[in-house]
Ligand SMILES: Nc1ncnc2c1ncn2[C@@H]1O[C@H](COP(=O)(O)OP(=O)(O)OP(=O)(O)O)[C@@H](O)[C@H]1O
Ligand SMILES: Nc1nc2c(c(=O)[nH]1)N=C(CO)CN2
């Protein structure tokens with residue numbers, strides 16, 4: 158999404174959650190400084206295929222993976238939103254890219270990185286400590302922010318890890334984006350909340366998922382990218398729902 162338009166969404170999100178722009182900016186500056194020290198990658202360093210699968214951490218993720226793990230996924234770039242990484246690794250799949258604000262199961266995210274996954278690390282006002290602690294433990298990192306971009310910290314638009322996967326894929330030139338485990342709604346899994354069982358979202362998470370869905374629906378309505386949905390959960394307006402097995406036709 159173009160930056161000036163994203164900034165209008167961002168303003169509404171700040172107001173809705175009471176987040177402070179200054180906190181987001183400070184965290185982004187800290188990430189930028191760390192990346193200056195440890196090194197980082199740029200969008201030009203990331204080659205994606207025309208077809209991408211974005212994995213969110215919703216309840217349909219595991220059933221989706223049960224089908225996908227027996228299919229040939231070579232034609233797709235696989236992008237995992239944070240905690241979804243754990244579910245992929247359980248099924249023997251290493252994502253090509255992990256988009257994370259560093260609150261998934263960090264051991265698994267580090268393992269995926271060691272096995273080749275590129276890291277898209279998001280700095281925001283509520284994850285400064287995780288940025289400081291975990292970024293130096295990672296390699297092949299690209300930084301992102303939801304606020305003002307910096308030399309090594311990009312803003313492609315998007316808010317939650319899952320919808321930011323979508324905006325990243327679009328910025329990198331994806332033509333087809335398949336949504337998996339992007340249920341939205343009111344149920345979260347232990348992949349999203351590593352210390353909890355699957356169950357109802359708290360009010361903040363529910364609100365985050367509403368914004369995530371709105372942003373994905375904006376992308377569907379305002380870009381030429383072809384979206385397909387194999388997730389269960391809520392219908393995403395304008396997106397055809399498929400069975401995972403039918404993906405081989407795309
Ligand atoms: N029902 C769902 N439960 C959890 N995640 C979902 C769901 N549906 C879609 N998703 C997407 O999967 C992503 C999983 O990442 P993760 O749970 O780490 O979220 P997050 O963006 O860091 O949010 P939070 O700040 O609540 O941890 C979410 O960002 C969201 O976009
Ligand atoms: N300031 C702030 N920004 C965010 C937050 C958060 O908790 N605080 N959570 C996000 C992932 O859903 C994305 N951005």
Ligand SMILES: [Mg+2]
Nearest residue numbers: 239258260318
């Ligand atoms: Mg997260």
